[in-house]
Amino acid sequence: MKKIYLTIAALMSWAMMSVAALAVDIIVVSHGQANDPFWSVAKNGVDKACKDMKVSCKYTAPATFDMVEMAKLIDNAVSQKPKGIVITLPDAAALGKSVKAAISSGIPVISMNSGSDDYMKLGISAHVGQTEFEAGVGGGQKMKAAGGKKALCVNHEVGNVALDRRCAGFKKGFGGSVDILGTSNDPTEIQKAVAAKLGGGYDTILTLGAGLAGEAALKALESAGKVGSVKLGTFDMSPGMLKAAAAGKVEFLIDQQQYLQGYLPIAIFSQYMRYGTMPAGVVMTGPGFVTPNNAKDVIKWAAQGYR
Amino acid sequence: MSTKSKSIETKTDFNQDERLKKVSKLRLLLNRPELGALGGAILVFIFFGVVAGDTGMFSAYGVLNFLDVSANLGIIAIAAAMLMIGGEFDLSIGSMIGFAGICIAIPAIYWGWPLWMSIIFAFSMAVLVGYFNGILVVRTGLPSFIVTLAMLFILRGATLAITRLITGRTQVPGLRVLIEDDPLAWIFATDTFKWVFTWLGSMNLIALRTDGSPLATGIPPSVIWFIALAIITTWILMKTRYGNWIFASGGDKNGANNVGVPVGRVKISLFIGTAVAATIFATIQVLDAGSADTMRGTLKELEAIAAAVVGGCLLTGGYGSAIGAAFGALIFGTVSMGIFYTDVDTDWFKVFLGAMMLIAVIFNNYIRKKVTESK
Numbered sequence: 014m015k016k017i018y019l020t021i022a023a024l025m026s027w028a029m030m031s032v033a034a035l036a037v038d039i040i041v042v043s044h045g046q047a048n049d050p051f052w053s054v055a056k057n058g059v060d061k062a063c064k065d066m067k068v069s070c071k072y073t074a075p076a077t078f079d080m081v082e083m084a085k086l087i088d089n090a091v092s093q094k095p096k097g098i099v100i101t102l103p104d105a106a107a108l109g110k111s112v113k114a115a116i117s118s119g120i121p122v123i124s125m126n127s128g129s130d131d132y133m134k135l136g137i138s139a140h141v142g143q144t145e146f147e148a149g150v151g152g153g154q155k156m157k158a159a160g161g162k163k164a165l166c167v168n169h170e171v172g173n174v175a176l177d178r179r180c181a182g183f184k185k186g187f188g189g190s191v192d193i194l195g196t197s198n199d200p201t202e203i204q205k206a207v208a209a210k211l212g213g214g215y216d217t218i219l220t221l222g223a224g225l226a227g228e229a230a231l232k233a234l235e236s237a238g239k240v241g242s243v244k245l246g247t248f249d250m251s252p253g254m255l256k257a258a259a260a261g262k263v264e265f266l267i268d269q270q271q272y273l274q275g276y277l278p279i280a281i282f283s284q285y286m287r288y289g290t291m292p293a294g295v296v297m298t299g300p301g302f303v304t305p306n307n308a309k310d311v312i313k314w315a316a317q318g319y320r
Numbered sequence: 321m322s323t324k325s326k327s328i329e330t331k332t333d334f335n336q337d338e339r340l341k342k343v344s345k346l347r348l349l350l351n352r353p354e355l356g357a358l359g360g361a362i363l364v365f366i367f368f369g370v371v372a373g374d375t376g377m378f379s380a381y382g383v384l385n386f387l388d389v390s391a392n393l394g395i396i397a398i399a400a401a402m403l404m405i406g407g408e409f410d411l412s413i414g415s416m417i418g419f420a421g422i423c424i425a426i427p428a429i430y431w432g433w434p435l436w437m438s439i440i441f442a443f444s445m446a447v448l449v450g451y452f453n454g455i456l457v458v459r460t461g462l463p464s465f466i467v468t469l470a471m472l473f474i475l476r477g478a479t480l481a482i483t484r485l486i487t488g489r490t491q492v493p494g495l496r497v498l499i500e501d502d503p504l505a506w507i508f509a510t511d512t513f514k515w516v517f518t519w520l521g522s523m524n525l526i527a528l529r530t531d532g533s534p535l536a537t538g539i540p541p542s543v544i545w546f547i548a549l550a551i552i553t554t555w556i557l558m559k560t561r562y563g564n565w566i567f568a569s570g571g572d573k574n575g576a577n578n579v580g581v582p583v584g585r586v587k588i589s590l591f592i593g594t595a596v597a598a599t600i601f602a603t604i605q606v607l608d609a610g611s612a613d614t615m616r617g618t619l620k621e622l623e624a625i626a627a628a629v630v631g632g633c634l635l636t637g638g639y640g641s642a643i644g645a646a647f648g649a650l651i652f653g654t655v656s657m658g659i660f661y662t663d664v665d666t667d668w669f670k671v672f673l674g675a676m677m678l679i680a681v682i683f684n685n686y687i688r689k690k691v692t693e694s695k
Contacts, residue, residue, distance in 0.1 A: 021679055034373070034663070076670070077615065079616060080613060081609050088381065091381065104491060107610060118530065118535050
C-alpha cells in the first residue's frame with residue numbers, strides 16, 4: 014500500500030514540476046470537441062497557425078455540446094487576459110453574456126464557423142466562416158455552368174434554417190427552376206424519395222449533407238442508371254462522396270474548409286497584435302469546391318488532417 | 321469499535337450516557353467521511369496555486385467562475401450523495417436536467433405561461449419523475465442502476481422528441497427577457513453581494529471593464545443555492561430522525577425495516593430529491609443562459625456520482641456525507657476549470673481530470689484509513 018502512496022506523491026510532484034502556468038496570446042473556445050473529425054481539422058489549423066505566426070495559443074472546447082459549459086470556458090479565457098479570444102457562436106443567447114464580458118474588458122473577439130448572423134450584434138470584431146446563402150449561390154452557379162436547367166434541392170432537415178438558406182442561395186445562383194424536396198433524415202427514405210422524383214425531368218440534384226443525403230441520392234442515381242446524366246452536387250464532405258467524386262460520379266462537394274476557420278483567426282489576431290489590422294465583416298472560408306479534378310489530392314490531405 | 325478498551329466511568333455524570341464510549345472532539349472530527357475530500361480539495365488548491373497562481377485563475381472573476389461550475393455540480397452531487405447513502409443510484413440526473421430545462425422553456429415561450437408557472441411546472445414534473453423512479457425501484461426490487469439507466473434514455477429521448485415536435489428545433493431561446501419582474505425567477509437568477517464587488521472595483525482591487533464597472537459583478541445564484549443546500553442536507557443527515565433513517569436504509573435495508581424505518585418511503589423521497597436537485601440546476605442554467613437545449617446536462621449524472629464518491633460516499637450505501645460531496649464537487653469544478661490555466665494541451669483534458677480525481681480519491685482513502693487505524 015505504502016508504495017502506491019509514494020508513487021502518487023511522486024506523480025503529484027512530477028506533475029507540479031512539468032505543468033506550467035499558461036502564458037497565452039490567443040485562446041480558442043469552440044463548441045467542437047477535438048475528437049470530432051470535423052473539429053480535429055479545425056484544431057490542426059489553429060495549431061499550424063500558432064506555429065507559423067509564432068504566437069502561443071490554447072484550444073478549448075466543452076466535453077459535450079453544452080453551451081452553458083462553453084460560456085464558462087469563455088469566462089475562464091477572459092480571466093486569463095489573453096490578447097485575443099476566438100470563439101464559435103452556435104447560440105448567441107447563451108454565450109452573449111460571456112462574449113460581452115470579454116469585449117467590455119478590452120479583449121477583442123473573433124468568431125468562426127457559426128454565428129455569421131449574430132456576431133455583429135455582440136460587438137465581435139470579425140467572423141471567419143462560410144455563410145450558408147453565399148455557399149448555396151456558389152453551388153448554383155457551378156451547376157448552371159455545367160448546363161443544368163431543372164434542379165432538385167434535397168432538404169433532409171426540414172425546419173433547420175441554415176439548410177433553408179442553402180437551398181435559397183442555390184436557387185439564386187442556379188437561375189433555372191429549383192424544386193425543394195423535404196425528406197426525413199433516414200437514408201433509405203431519402204433514397205426512395207429521390208428515386209421517385211427522378212422521373213420528373215430533373216437534370217441536377219443538390220443535397221445538403223454528404224454522408225447522409227449525398228450518398229443516399231447517389232445510390233438512387235446508381236440504381237436508376239442516371240449517374241452522369243443527372244448531375245449531383247452536395248454540401249459538406251464524406252469519405253464515400255469523396256471517392257465518388259474521384260471516380261467522376263459527383264460534380265462537386267462544397268467544402269467550408271474548416272482548416273482555414275482555425276487558421277485565419279489566429280493569423281488575423283497575430284497581425285492585429287503587431288500592427289492593429291483587422292478585417293471588416295465576414296471572411297469567407299467557403300465555398301471551396303472539391304471536383305473530380307482535385308478529389309484525389311483532397312483525399313490525401315484529408316488523411317493528413319488538413320481537409 | 322473495540323469493546324475491550326471501554327473504561328468504566330465510576331463518577332456518575334447524569335448528563336452523560338454511561339453506555340457510550342468517550343471520544344474526543346478532535347477524534348470525532350477526524351472520523352468524518354468528508355475529511356479526506358477536504359484534504360483532497362486543499363491538495364488541488366495547492367497544486368493550482370503553485371502551477372497557475374499568477375494566471376488570473378485566482379482573480380475575482382476566475383474564482384467566481386470555477387466556484388460557479390463547482391456549485392452547479394455540487395447541487396446535484398449533494399442530492400446524489402444523499403441517495404447513495406440511502407443505498408441507491410440515480411443515473412437519470414443528467415437527462416432530468418435537460419428535461420426540466422425544456423419544461424420551463426416550452427410553456428414560457430410557446431404557450432405564453434408566466435415564467436413562475438413554468439418553473440413550478442418543471443418542479444412538479446421533477447417530483448413525478450423522482451416518485452416514479454423511487455416507486456419502481458422499491459416495488460420491483462430491481463437495482464436502481466438499471467431502472468434509472470432506463471430513465472436516462474427515456475427522459476433524454478422524450479426531451480428531444482417533445483422539443484422537436486413542438487418547436488421543430490433543439491434549442492429554445494428567448495427566456496432572458498421574461499426574468500425581469502417575475503415573482504419567482506429572481507431566486508434562481510440574481511447575482512448577490514453586488515455592492516461588495518462594486519466596492520472592490522472602486523478600490524481598484526479587482527479587474528475592471530473598460531467602462532469602469534467591475535468584471536465580476538456578483539456571487540452567482542448557484543453558489544448561494546449550493547451553500548444553502550450543503551448546510552441544510554448536512555443538518556438533516558446529522559441531526560434529524562429522517563437523517564438516521566437514510567443511513568439505516570442504506571446500511572442495512574432489512575435491519576432498518578425490522579426496527580420500523582419506512583425504508584420505501586425514505587428511498588422514494590431521496591429519488592425525488594435528486595430529480596428536484598436536477599431541476600434546481602436546470603432552472604439556474606436556463607435562466608442564466610437564456611435558452612434551453614435538449615442536450616443540456618449530458619453526463620452530469622456521472623460527474624455527480626464521481627463527486628459524491630470523492631466526497632467519501634461508499635458505493636454500497638450507508639456511509640458518506642453531504643458536505644463531503646460538496647468538497648468533491650469543488651475538487652471536480654476546480655480541476656476541470658483549472659486545467660485551462662495550465663499549459664497542458666486540452667486534448668489531455670480528460671486524462672488530467674481522471675488522474676486528479678484518482679489522486680483525490682486515493683488520498684481520501686489514505687486519510688480515512690490512517691484515522692480509523694489509530695483508534
